[in-house]
Amino acid sequence: MLIAAIVALGVGTYSMRLGGVLLRGRLKLSAAVQRVLQMAAAALLAALAGTAALMAGVEFAGVARPAGVLVGGVLAWRKAPFVVVVLAAAGTAALLRLAGVP
Numbered sequence: 001m002l003i004a005a006i007v008a009l010g011v012g013t014y015s016m017r018l019g020g021v022l023l024r025g026r027l028k029l030s031a032a033v034q035r036v037l038q039m040a041a042a043a044l045l046a047a048l049a050g051t052a053a054l055m056a057g058v059e060f061a062g063v064a065r066p067a068g069v070l071v072g073g074v075l076a077w078r079k080a081p082f083v084v085v086v087l088a089a090a091g092t093a094a095l096l097r098l099a100g101v102p
Contacts, residue, residue, distance in 0.1 A: 062102035068093030 029037070053069040055061055072089030080088075 064093045064096035064101050067096055067101075 049069075053061070053066050056065070068089040068091075071092040072085045075085045075088055076082075
């Protein structure tokens with residue numbers, strides 16, 4: 001049963017990707033729809049990042065993780081090197097948890 005589900009998901013994924021390649025020249029989208037699709041991709045990415053930053057499973061992750069993400073976001077916005085962003089975010093969350101902040 002598990003193998004059948006994996007094969008079905010694989011075939012579905014391949015079909016959707018192939019459909020995009022084959023229909024690209026035939027399907028014409030208006031400028032408004034193209035703008036909405038670009039914004040939808042950004043909104044989806046923001047929602048994914050927000051969910052990962054705030055939730056641990058089905059519960060709130062506590063204050064330490066969002067604080068670390070906030071520090072990392074500010075440093076990335078200020079164009080700090082990637083390694084500095086990751087280390088500062090992880091360090092902030094670790095220090096807050098060490099201090100007893102959930």
